[in-house]
Every structure is written in C-alpha cells, then in structure tokens.
Amino acid sequence: MIEASKDSVLSIKKISALDQGPYSLEVASGDCIVITGESGVGKSVFLRMIADLIPNEGQVFLDDKERNFFPAPEWRKRVTYIAAESGWWAQTVKEHFANLDLVRYWLPKFNLKETLLDADILQLSTGEKQRMALLRAISAKVRFLLLDEITSALDPKTVLVVEKCVQELQQQNIGILLVSHNMEQVQRLATRHYQLTADQLVLCE
Ligand SMILES: Nc1ncnc2c1ncn2[C@@H]1O[C@H](COP(=O)(O)OP(=O)(O)OP(=O)(O)O)[C@@H](O)[C@H]1O
Structure with missing residues (x-):
C-alpha cells in the first residue's frame, strides 16, 4: 500500500559531526538495524x-542519489527521523495527515480506531501518539525510518504493539x-545490531 515499495539502499559514508564519527553503514529495504550504546x-x-538535521561531514546516498541532490524537506520525506517525543502542531489528529485514505488503510494494522482521527491531540495516550507519529511518517515517498527510542516511555504491552507496527513497516519494504x-x-527486532562508540559502529554478533 506504500507506493511501489521498491528495494532501496541507504548508504552512509564516513559521516561525522560534533567530534563523533566517522561512521559508515548500509541499510537495505526491510532491514531493522538496531543501534545501542551508552x-x-x-x-x-x-x-x-x-536526516541532515544537524550540520555534518561525509556523504549519504539513497540508491544512486547523493543526499545533496534532494532539497532538505524532500530528503526528510524519504529518510524520516522520529524522536521519542513526537511533535504535533494542529489541534486534531487528522489535520496532520495529507492522505487520509492511506491512513485509514493503516489504522487497523496499527491497532488504532478510526474515530481517533477526529480526536484532539491532547487526548491521545503516549502509545497512540507514537503509533500516529509512525503513521504520519508513512507517505508515498518514505523509504527509511530513523526511530529514536520510540518505545522508551511505553508500558511493556504497548511496546509490543508498537514493535508489531515496526515489523509491519519492514514487511512493506521500509x-x-x-x-x-x-x-x-534488540533480540526481537534486529536484523543486525551495532554498538555505537564515539568513533565507530561495532557489529554485535
Ligand atoms: N545540536 C547539538 N549541538 C551540540 N551538542 C549536541 C547537540 N545535540 C546533542 N549534543 C551533545 O552530543 C552528545 C550526544 O548526545 P545524544 O543525544 O546523541 O546521546 P545519546 O547517545 O542519544 O544519549 P541517550 O541514550 O541518553 O539518549 C551529548 O553530549 C549532547 O549534549
């Protein structure tokens, strides 16, 4: 249901910033690479x-196209960062979505009721907000999701619900x-697991 979900590769080549790195990594469609570290x-x-949200050196390619080829908002539609606390700007849930048909397709897969679309953002539980934030990122263009501790504030049962959504997205080739x-x-989700240090990514077997 996500447009043509073709196979893609995100190639990160020697990126560095703030005395960190350089880091190199390849992520393919359908991978779930987990990063841990102190x-x-x-x-x-x-x-x-x-996601190019802070100035950095190095290169990132989406297939054969370098990041600089895309205007920044277009890059972030394809390679989307989601923080532990998602930001919301309008009053109701549905105002945040451009394509409500796509959202309605995904709601049951994410175990969310359609009536939530009319709800005030303030009404949503943390778990609902995290799932809605994932839904918000799903557009025809998204290829890679960068998920930053998105389940850290959730109870164990809701963690599993959100993880199921992540796996659903993997199956859609994201x-x-x-x-x-x-x-x-890490055990449940990782297709590969790396530990991040100040200057490298160490593959954990
Ligand atoms: N925009 C920024 N400018 C300068 N320093 C920053 C910036 N963002 C983060 N830092 C610093 O970079 C370091 C790493 O922060 P970061 O949030 O990436 O750590 P983390 O590994 O994700 O930590 P945690 O597991 O606690 O969330 C911290 O010392 C932080 O203060």
Whole structure:
C-alpha cells in the first residue's frame, strides 16, 4: 500500500559531526538495524546527522542519489527521523495527515480506531501518539525510518504493539534504523545490531 515499495539502499559514508564519527553503514529495504550504546555517546546525533538535521561531514546516498541532490524537506520525506517525543502542531489528529485514505488503510494494522482521527491531540495516550507519529511518517515517498527510542516511555504491552507496527513497516519494504536501550527489543527486532562508540559502529554478533 506504500507506493511501489521498491528495494532501496541507504548508504552512509564516513559521516561525522560534533567530534563523533566517522561512521559508515548500509541499510537495505526491510532491514531493522538496531543501534545501542551508552547514554550520551551520540546515538541521537548519529540519526540526526543522517536526516541532515544537524550540520555534518561525509556523504549519504539513497540508491544512486547523493543526499545533496534532494532539497532538505524532500530528503526528510524519504529518510524520516522520529524522536521519542513526537511533535504535533494542529489541534486534531487528522489535520496532520495529507492522505487520509492511506491512513485509514493503516489504522487497523496499527491497532488504532478510526474515530481517533477526529480526536484532539491532547487526548491521545503516549502509545497512540507514537503509533500516529509512525503513521504520519508513512507517505508515498518514505523509504527509511530513523526511530529514536520510540518505545522508551511505553508500558511493556504497548511496546509490543508498537514493535508489531515496526515489523509491519519492514514487511512493506521500509528500512528501519532504530536506537534502543532495551536488549529484549534488540533480540526481537534486529536484523543486525551495532554498538555505537564515539568513533565507530561495532557489529554485535
Ligand atoms: N545540536 C547539538 N549541538 C551540540 N551538542 C549536541 C547537540 N545535540 C546533542 N549534543 C551533545 O552530543 C552528545 C550526544 O548526545 P545524544 O543525544 O546523541 O546521546 P545519546 O547517545 O542519544 O544519549 P541517550 O541514550 O541518553 O539518549 C551529548 O553530549 C549532547 O549534549
């Protein structure tokens, strides 16, 4: 249901910022690569570099196209960063979505009721907000999602619900790069697991 979900590769080549890196990594469609590491080591900075939300050196390619080929908003539609606390600007849920038909297709898969579309944002539980934030990122253009501790504020049952949504997105051929402190989550989701240090990504077997 996401447009043509063709196979893509996100190639990160020697990116660095704020005395961190250089980091290189390849993420393919359908991957769920999990990044762990000590608090403050720079996991969020790493994801934000990829989304070009902070100035950084190095290159990122989406297939054969370098990041600079895209205007920044277009890049972020394809390679989208979602923080632990998602930002909302309008009053109701539905005002945040351009394509409500696409959203209605996804709501049941995310275990969300359609009536929530008319709800005030303030009414949503944290778990509902996180799932809605994932839905908001799903557009015809999204290829890779950069998920930054998106389940950190959720109870164990809701964590599993959100994880199921992440797996659903993987099945739709979206590539996922996920930061987590939860080792059980790593076991459940990771197709590859790396530990991030100040200057490298170490593959964990
Ligand atoms: N825009 C910025 N400018 C300068 N320093 C920053 C910026 N963003 C983050 N930092 C610093 O970079 C370091 C790494 O922060 P980051 O949030 O990436 O850590 P983290 O590994 O995600 O931590 P945690 O697991 O606690 O969330 C911190 O010292 C932080 O203060």
